[in-house]
Amino acid sequence: MAAPVVTVTPDKATPYSPGESITLSWTAVDPDTGTVTIHYEGEDSEGNAVSGDITINRQDVFTMTSVSWVGGGPAFSVNNTARTATSVVPSA
């Protein structure tokens, strides 16, 4: 079984300010099964047929053990249930 593909994402893309709160979140996707596709079919209020696909990532088991700033900085608080890690941004 291959290791999950873990993607860690910050809560915004624009520059952070030193001292600002930051929350990272992560996903862990099974690389073997990758995604699951759900197909749906129905009809609208005028009786027209409507169908489509929804693709969702298949979550894999992953436990975050540590997150830290390179060069030192405030500690991260890790919440594996919520899949988040929170800290305060140090000076770059």
Added chain:
Amino acid sequence: MADIVWEGRDGAGSPISGSLSIPVEPSVIAGLGYHPVFEDHFDDGQLGPPWGTRMPWAPPLPNDLVIECASSKQLLIVTNQSYNFGRVNVHTLGQYRDQAPHYPDALTFTRGNGLYVEARISFIDSVWGWPALWLYGAEQAQVFPDSICPQLQGEWDIMDHVNPTSQKQNFFSTGVHSNTNSTCGVEDDVDLIHVNMGQNMSGFHTYAGLWTPDGLMRSYVDGVQRAVFTQPEGGGLDQPMFLLISAAKAPQQWPNPMPADLWTLVDYVKVWAK
């Protein structure tokens, strides 16, 4: 940028790790609406664009005087006794060509709605050393040896380690020139401030300059303002400015022997604008 490393384990207990970088505003301009326009941490091992070393009024630089170190991820600038010109500049004018304009790919900066320049620099612990972080008007360099008069030659020395005392290693020096070399028959109005920092400054420190639309030019060391100038009149600084980092031999003659090499070490450079 600030770097984050993470470690975890999968369902079988095997370790997984990774890293990511996030953009972080320099503390001096945090929350003021500035955005990054240039940044280099010298990680590549080669001094690529926009950097260049040739000045139009100086001979080509010997190849061994500027080294970007991939292993340490730092830029090393060296001048030595065999280089007669004395000053070695690494600048954002890019590659030189004989035809004017000499630097078609120059990276320049203007005050605009606000300009912030920051670099983390270390330099040799010697009174013979003359490291500098500065901005210089590009128009003369582009057309040299032709004249650009009546345009004057502005210069902003964010860090200019040229204090003429034997205690210079304990000082932070910074200054502004209205018209370097008094071109066009107009005398240079130079304002140079020396701040006794109470410690040897040769180790790594963060030097920065903030130039705002009100004409104030502030100089910082490690995020603390140490000097403020009012932009001189005459328009010398109202032109595209290029960034330089230098290693040079001090203009003063000191009694002790000059070291064989005088060096400046640069960890990173970043420029933000508003």
